[in-house]
Amino acid sequence: MEKQRKCASLSEIIRHQPQASSRSRPSTGRRHGNFEKEFIRKREREYNHQQQWNGQVKYYEKCKNDSDHYECWTSPRYYETHSKVLDEYTKKKKKEDDLIKRREKLQKLLEEDERSYAIEMMVRTRDKYLSPRETKKCESPATSILREVNLGIQQLEEDRRRHEAEIKLYHQWRANNPIVRHHERLRTNDDVKLSWLDQQIEKRMEVEKAEEECRKILAERDRLIEEEKEREQKIKKEIEEKNRRLMEELQKQMEELKSKQQEAARLDSLEIEEMQRRMQLLELEDKQKGEVRKRMERETALFNVRQYRLKLKHKAQLIDENLQNDKRLIEEIKQSQIAERIEDERKRREIIQAMDELLKYTREQIELERKKQQYLSFVFDSEAKDLYEKQEEIWNAEEAARKQLLEDVLASVRAQIDEKIERNREHRKRILEEKDEIEESIRRFDEEIKRLKEEEDQKTKEWKKEMDMQIKQKTLKRKELKLLEQKRIQDELEATRKEEERLMREIAEIQKRPYNSRRSCRSNIFLR
The missing domain is CATH 1.20.58 (Methane Monooxygenase Hydroxylase; Chain G, domain 1)
Incomplete structure (x- = not known):
């Protein structure tokens, strides 16, 4: 600014x-x-x-x-500080009260001491101013002191009587004065009404207190019922959760059982397929054996023939047919895809490679035999015998090698098929065992679910029975409390009526008496 x-x-x-x-x-x-x-x-x-x-x-x-x-x-500190201050103030107040009482006692002692001292000084002063002869004539100091004390007491008693007489005269005047009596009557009536009102208030407070206690009891009962309901709800939720877990587990077991059944069916179909392949392989082997038997019969028939050129020709045709049969057998095995279903990668690759090599070797032998047949048409009769013997050894060796290789391939394929069939059987057996275990577990789960359901039903029945009993007991208790309350109200009304009659009688008696006796009666009324 x-x-x-x-x-x-x-x-x-x-x-x-x-x-x-x-x-x-x-x-x-x-x-x-x-x-x-x-x-x-x-x-x-x-x-x-x-x-x-x-x-x-x-x-x-x-x-x-x-x-x-x-x-x-x-803050709690404020309460503590306030409590300390209150305690200090209480102690200080008590100390001041004790000090005041002590001062009053000391004041009384001092007054008594001063009174004794004054009496003693009076005696000494009297003895001082009297002559020895008069002193002898006087009574002893103790007698004179007692006389003076007695005179003082008489004076106090006369003063007290005079004061009481004045008070009685005053009360008599008040009792005989109509205006004062009228005001006193009104005051007495007001006091009686106030006393009766206080009694009614006290009774009302007692009734409210009883009602409050009853409400507390009912609230406690409701709280217990709520706690019981919450406990039942909790138990019910736990049972439902357990049932849900059991049902989920049962569903999983059912799904697993279904998958096991599907796996068992798949293994059955695989076993049937493997058995069919094995039968095909056996048929091929039987067919090969039949071809070998026919070839042996034809060779036996050619053995007795002495024309070596003809024998060479027929032997070459026979070898060509054998090679064609071996080729056809290998191709049928490849077309049936028996080797491709072998699970072991290395063995499957080895068998397929061996079959390819055998097929290639057979084709080469077929081509070679055809060339040999063209050559044999130009052989002389003199050379035919030696050539037949040499060629027979070669043919026998080649045939043995082909036969051994083909038997090895067929044996490997057959062994793999048998191994797979055996493995599938073991797997199916294990699956069936697991299926039985799952069915047993499902049966146990069903029994557990039934047991839990029965327990839940039993607990529900017991809870309903207990609640019905509690409701009945509470209903009976409520009726008893109601009857007791009605009886108490009737007793209170009767007591109130009697008290009013008594007060009216006493009021009438008080109005007929003088003021002093009326005052004492009014105090008796309030004391009651």
Whole structure:
């Protein structure tokens, strides 16, 4: 505010300067006026900012003080401090009361001491002013002191009697005065009404207290019922959760059983397929054996023939047929894809490679035998015997090699098929055992679910039975409480009626008596 006043005074001084200077330098005055306005606005902004800042500071200080006070009032430390202060104040008050009582006792002792001292001084003063002869004539100091004390007591008794007589006269005046008696009667009636009202309030408070206790009992009963319901709900949820887990487990077992059944069916179909392949392989082997038997029969028939050129020709045809049969057998085995179903990769690859090599070798032998047949057509009879014997050895060796290789391939394929069949049987047996276990587990789960359901039904029945019993007991108890309450109300009404009659009788008796006896009777009424 001081700065604002200074700025205003400065602006007034500048405004009242001579106009000649402004005419001589107009631009300077204009700039000065703008500077003055800017300076004033700046001061006003600073003042407003300072006022706003002070207001915010006061607001936050007030909030801080309020929060501190609230925290102090709500903290346990405040209760402890207040309790300590109350204890100190109580101790201090008790100490002051004790000090006042002690002072009163000391004051009484001092008064008694002063009284004794005054009596003693009176005796000494009397002895001092009396002559020795008069002193002898006087009684002993103890007798005179007792006489003086007796006189003082008599004086006090006379004063007390005089005061009581004055009070009795005053009360007699009040008892005989009609105006005072009227006011006293009104006051007595008011006191009786207030006393009766206090009794009714006390009875009402007792009734409310009993009702409050009854409400507490009912609230406790409702709380117990709610807790029992919550416990039952919790048990029911646990049973439902257990049933749900059992059903999920049962569903999983059923799915697993279904998968095992499907796996067993698949293994059965695989076993049937493997048995069919084995039968095909056996048929091929039987067919090969039949071809070998026919070939042996033809060779036996050619053995007795002495024409070696004819024997060479027939032997070459026979070898060509054998090679064609072996080729056809190998191709049938490959077309049946028996080897491709072998699970062992290495063995499957080895068997397929051996079959390919055997087929290639058979084709080469067929081509070679055809070339040999072309050559044999130009052989002379003299050379036919030696050539037949040499060629027979070669043919026998080649045939034995082919036979051994083909038997090895067929034996490997047959062994793999038998191994796969045996493995499938073991797998199917294991699956069937697992299936039996799963069925047994499902049966146990069914029994467990039935048992849990029976337990739940039994618990539900017991709970319903218990709740029915509680409801019956509570209904009977409520009826008994209602009857007791009605009886209590009737007793209270009867007691109230008797008390009103008694009060009315006593009021009538009090109104007939004088004031002193009436006052004592009124006190007796209130004491009752």
